[in-house]
Amino acid sequence: QVQVVQSGGGLVQPGGSLTLSCSASGSMYGFTTMAWYRQAPGKYRHSVAEITQIGRTTYPDAVRGRFTISRDNAKNTVVLQMNDLKPEDTAVYYCYVDESNTDKHYWGQGAQVTVSE
Numbered sequence: 001q002v003q004v005v006q007s008g009g010g011l012v013q014p015g016g017s018l019t020l021s022c023s024a025s026g027s028m029y030g031f032t033t034m035a036w037y038r039q040a041p042g043k044y045r046h047s048v049a050e051i052t053q054i055g056r057t058t059y060p061d062a063v064r065g066r067f068t069i070s071r072d073n074a075k076n077t078v079v080l081q082m083n084d085l086k087p088e089d090t091a092v093y094y095c096y097v098d099e100s101n102t103d104k105h106y107w108g109q110g111a112q113v114t115v116s117e
Contacts, residue, residue: 002026002106006095009111012085016115020080022095022108027076029100034071034078038091038113045094049080063089085115 008020024031032053039045049069050058057069066085071078078095095108 002097002099002104004095004097004106004108006093006108006111009093009113011114011116013117014086014115016085017081017083018085018113019082020093020095020111020113022078022097024076024078024095024097024106027099029102030073031076031097032100033096033098034069035096036067036069036078036080037094037096038089039094040091043091047096048093051078082113085113087115089113090115 003026004022004024006022012018033050035047035050037045037047048060048063049067051069051071053073059067066083068081091113092110093113094110096105098105
């Protein structure tokens with residue numbers, strides 16, 4: 001059974017930084033795309049960073065240059081480094097992983113990130 005466990009999050013002032021970490025385990029096949037999504041109150045969940053097995057990354061304009069995603073394929077971990085945080089970055093952040101050789105994907109438990117004075 002695949003498990004996805006997140007750590008990190010919390011309250012930070014505007015301009016500050018936070019790091020989110022995620023560890024996936026229990027797969028026979030490993031994981032292809034790993035990503036971070038966020039969902040603000042009353043809004044849809046959407047991707048803020050994606051990384052493929054070979055390290056290709058994708059960011060939306062809203063976070064490009066401020067957020068950095070990285071992964072360790074040997075450990076099946078993915079990290080989101082968030083810098084220069086803004087109040088509009090406030091949301092629940094979710095780790096997402098695609099399992100290789102299957103049609104399955106899995107979510108972490110979510111972590112609240114609040115950017116406020």
